[in-house]
Amino acid sequence: MRQLPPFADLRAFLTWLEGSGDLLTVPQPVDLRHEMTALQLATLRANGPALRFEQAHSSGAVAKMPVIANLFGTRARVAAGLGIVLADLPRLGEALAALRTPAPVDGLRDALSRWPMLRAALSARPQIVNRAAVQQGSDIADLTQIPVQTPWPMDAGPLITWPVVITRPHGSAPAQTARYNLGVYRAQVLGPDRLILRWLAHRGGAAHARTWAQAHEPMPVAIALGSDPATLLSAALPLPETVSELGFSGVLRGVRTTLVAAKTVPLLVPAQAEIILEGWVHPGDTAPEGPFGDHTGYYNAVEQFPVMRVSAITHRRDPLYLTTVTGRPPDEPSVIGEVFNDLALPVIRAQIPEIRDLWLPPAGCSYRIAVVQIDKRYPGQARRVMMALWGMLPQFSYTKLVIVVDTDIDPRNWDDIAWALSTRMDAGRDLMVLERTPMDYLDFAAPLEGLAGKLGVDATTKIGAETTRDWGQVMALDPAHEARAMEFVTKFLKKGTG
Template structure:
């Protein structure tokens, strides 16, 4: 089951809301409506899993059915970013256009002064894009057409998915959680943290300590105050994708979304909390995360392919639910790759390889295999010029981005090795690596909290394998020369190929 697209340009998909994007996907035959009632309990997960593995379309379940047999009138959208093409369209670029966007992001992070009048003109579009990062305040928001407070608040009115067998409750899987610092109203973070439904007006907020929302929560806790929070379920694709990108802490995801869509993000004040919310969103949960109250969360299926351990996390109490008159509920599942997060991880890597190369110019390519849960292993090729360079690159990568901080294994290779081909990488490990010399182990370092292999939660070891050619004083031996045919022979055989009757057989 593959998408059947009718066009390749993503320019007309730069919509300001999710439903506009859905309409465009349907026009391109990249979305399937499912009118038959389908259960929110496990059935949608299994359908989604099979369609994603087949490279199939986004899915709009028009009659999701909850555990009590009630049919919801709010449709559920899933597999929105199950292919790289749809991720590219969501980022506002044409199919295959990630490289151009990556170069633009690198220029924004490390701008260089124009060297000529021609370069000034060439950089003008970059300036216009940068101006799109200013938020636009609006007074009337479609997401506030319906407002529920007090006794009208009920999470059971939303089609919240129950993903895997053995899970204790429905789980909000695609929430964009908006928080801010108590000291600086402009220090606003948007992160994606799963949320277990705890009751009619309560959820559990599960975030890891290094994430922006947890950082803000600690600041509010230190003042003995509950933290205001707004949770967006369903937004325009640029806002969703900005929330999953590893941006610097001083860059607002809401502002960055404007850069992606080439138009300023419209925001409105939330109804009951002092936070901005995307005006064109589908559903917003407003409330506070307690400074003191916690509850046991899990076990839930995770991107590792395992159920996570049961642990306590802070509780969010709702003060309002706002929504459009006819909203769409966005959902997904997480599991062993491939899943939607792993597809997104592959695309995000393409965006940030140019940034990595600017930080470390000797890096020629970098790959994070999705099978390694997106970020737990890196293969990096370097233009090696001095002894110990591979180890320097390993240490630099581990400290560069939050995702790289959790990488357990880095394999360094030479530029003649294709980092995306395991047969190349294994050949390099087999012929350029010696365990007594080329292993670097770093203990007692931050590790993904969900990694059961680590001896203690959140802390463990990292390993680097130097599979580059060795130079003095790394070795006293003369290094072998790689086998290769001469260009002259290759050209002669090219000319002979059809004459000897092999052209149609290989």
């Protein structure tokens, strides 16, 4: 499936981007406090390139390493990080669907032809090495020497925004990499050797932390900064629990994942990362995290999260630091979310076959609004789809508004959606309201922290018992006449305006 060359590390990806004219080097001084955020967001919203800041500084002190930003600021670059072009997203989505629910096959030949990625993902084993590029540098003594951004004016301090946090459950061995969890959780720098890990209770890192706390033992943690694109995106993808992010990253990369033993904690870490932070999370050791600007466009509240005590920092010679910014969409996470939306479609269709398309508008903070296009065949079907979607994947339990439309409505076009709402929805009949359901506790509109209502809107044509009135007939011209009209516009009108 992979069409692009393997990107063994972040540098290989940047070299490829530069050759494609999609990397811009910024030689001028740029302040890590707030100014870099403005440049990142302006570039992203102009559909611009990835950025390499050569003179990032804070309080006038220039960083000793370049800062990379806006790496996945376009859908095309996200797809490239997955090793494919945008047109092949549906094929990768089908492979992900097969990882969750493999379809029946007709014999071994059929299995091998249809499931090569499934077989690879389940059997991929990282390669363990004794020496690694990420352990060859010797210049970084503590966290204050890493050029960490302070993105927003009211932020509590420097915030690491692209960390790949590596954990394993208590009772597992360091060599059991299939049991590792890779997650992207923001990390607030508290000082030279302490940072806060903001992992929510339902995330893999928090689940592992609970197993170590129950055993009354500190948990080893490693953080990879500046990982290769396949590792970064695998850590963010909603993969099935049976699939290792480390193994799957090798499938995406086209080259086995290379790991090396950490220096001070019993973990294996990515050998090709730019920087590795090693340390321990002790049971009950927490600190107030935040406030920080979040993907909602608001600052989140201050809350207690675990503290990681850094025991070692290893890095490559002349390392790069990778950063991103989270804020009101569009931002880099929302661009990644758009691509992941398309990847999730085959998984969703496998569970709810009548769904033809689904759009999570980026302005809806990635997952809080869903517009669903269905092939409607019976009364009440739209409501069944709403309930199935809310209960299907964990992220959809946070979707507060679901709008269901017919196949003649483009679910990615707000004008089409508005027309369907205006002509096919009655507020007294077609709204389904749920109360006290799970909700992202960062949603300040929720009346209770972590609990809120949900609204389903049936904007489909009403059939059968859904209505007692004759339904209107949609107006449409003869397709042949429309085709002739398009020829006329193309031939005469455009020529006249030229």
